[in-house]
Amino acid sequence: MSGPGLPVPDRVRELAASAWVFRWQVELEAEVRFAGLANRLESLGAPTLIVELARRAAGEEARHAVLCARMAAELGRPVPALSPPPPPAVAPSGLAEEEAVTYELTAACCVTESVSVAVLTALLPAAGAPSLHRALRELLADEVGHARLGWAHLALARERGRTAFLGPLLPAMLEGSVDEDLFLPVEPAREEPALLPLGVLPHALKRELFARSLEEVVFPGLEGAGVDAAAGRAWLAARAGAAGDAPASR
């Protein structure tokens, strides 16, 4: 893809702004998802602590959306007036309710929130403006809690012997968690290091961080919870291989 002909600094700013708009949308969807999960966990008789963490996460995501909207506006791109529609269910149809909730928490928390923590950790030292640094720190602290919620739920599900079903579903879960172009080459402006001080990872670094987070956090975590991650590992190897990435060293 070629750039629209803008000078690079403008294009970089524009890319950063659209990343923050996308995050605003992601945070609003997460708010709705956690509110729903809190109710479903409660109905399933999950421990009060887990239900409360999910409920608290919903409120935190609403706050994150405000932060992301502010960052987008500072970069010259106010978010739309209307909130995005509620997120679609991600669990496959045909799962029992308990498994559907476990699937959704695994996708949202164990995978996506864990990767988000890695992204935020990488972005924090590069943040240019103090306001961005503060926002990233606030987001990071909350997302750590959201990732832990997923790992806690999975540990409890493991005690009940209800996690093995996730193994064969990992490729679909992982595929749905990435942008279509994560493993493809992109326009040069998206690889600009100048994105970093605006709170956005250059594309190749984003891809590398995603792969490393899966290899060093998500897959070992899943295996520890009684999930065979082989299908997930194979998915990553195939996607990273197609992108020409060398497998990450251990």
Next chain:
Amino acid sequence: MARSTKTEVSKLLRVLVVGGVALAAAAGPAAAAADDKAPAEQGAAAKAKDKPAAKHKGKAKEKAKEDAKAGEAKDSGAGGVKGW
């Protein structure tokens, strides 16, 4: 990737996963919930323990079920959650 970023990612296993497992221990009564909700399954599990052959058969059946699920995953709308 910078060496410091690599180190940070590897630290996250402890921060997130081990932190989550500790949270689960604090949250407590998963076993109690299991007692309430799945007596039939628990009975089946106990029986399977008594009969290794049955356990094996159950496992194979479970594996076949999982393989079928993987094939159907895409059609059934299995997806993921996009994030940062």
